[in-house]
Amino acid sequence: KRRIGVMTSGGDAPGMNGAVRAVVRMSIAQNCEVYAIYEGYEGLVQGGDMIKEMGWDDVRGFLSEGGTLIGTARCKSFMERPGRLIAAKNMIVKGIDALIICGGDGSLTGADKFRKEWPGLLEELIQKQELTEEQVEPFKHLNIVGLVGSIDNDLSMTDATIGCYSSLGRICESVDYIDATAFSHQRAFVIEVMGRHCGWLALMAGVSCGADFVFLPENPPPLDWEDDMCKIIKKHRELGKRKTIVIVAEGAHDRYLKKISPAHVRDLLTNKLHLDTRITTLGHVQRGGTACAYDRMLSTLQGAEAVKAVLEATPETPSPVICMIENKIVRRPLLEAVKQTHEVAEAIAAKDFDRAMSLRDAE
């Protein structure tokens, strides 16, 4: 029987539990054994009880739960080769040679590196007499399959990452709450949203909530943005708007790459437009709570596809990442998706914002 490991890694995201549930149940349905690796790569390095076989009932109720019930951690030791050597040993001892990882681009790249090193790690384990050739023989190749779990929706080659729509919903709900009080007092609110270097959450929240102005990392405002923003907001007020909402992505910056801080935006609205202005940083509220219907569906379909990808993999197949493109679940080469994602960051660092935007459009 094939033994498959499933883990969540990096920042948690709503829908990760749905992915674990789907992997567990699809593996069992395909006559495989399936193991949950607790606390991400930490569990792989620690081994023992941190790698537990899962039954059908062990994931009951997982679909709607937020966060990740099998835990996640930033694991320093897995970043070093000695940590990965122990991880390889722990996997062979449990008979696992396939890993399905739900996490961000960093976690998925780490996994692919592990796959490339795998034959060398096994040789070293034999040399050090940690394992025998007979023990290692059935596990010559490691299969890695990625599922993108992140609220940021920052991976190229997929329309949606697991968690992004739950987070967007939470942001919209929070802005609606703020709207009511802003309207009552005719106030302005500067709302900072998450997304790391990606402006998807901020942009979509701006569109969905009818914000007056949005600041994004990929498309910084014109050089005279301070006057520009004030002009637009003044016009909105003159048209009779009683409230002002400005959304600032946490990675937003100007065309010189200088961070646009919510405090600076607040000061402009207060001093230039004389608006009574407050700042709200939504913070981790955006990452918590139950998964929305879309994320439950996405994680279930992708989790099932990930198991199929493991069973169909050959030693030559590059590690795939399971994506959603134009409403279809598809596989794409993991490393290419990560490479394209990094190209956006590189374009921003080079101040080539047109390229950054066209790369995001191409996604």
Ligand code: F6P
């Ligand atoms: O990647 C998800 C995310 O929530 C980002 O939007 C944010 O920048 C970061 O993680 C926060 O990380 P932490 O929870 O470690 O503070």
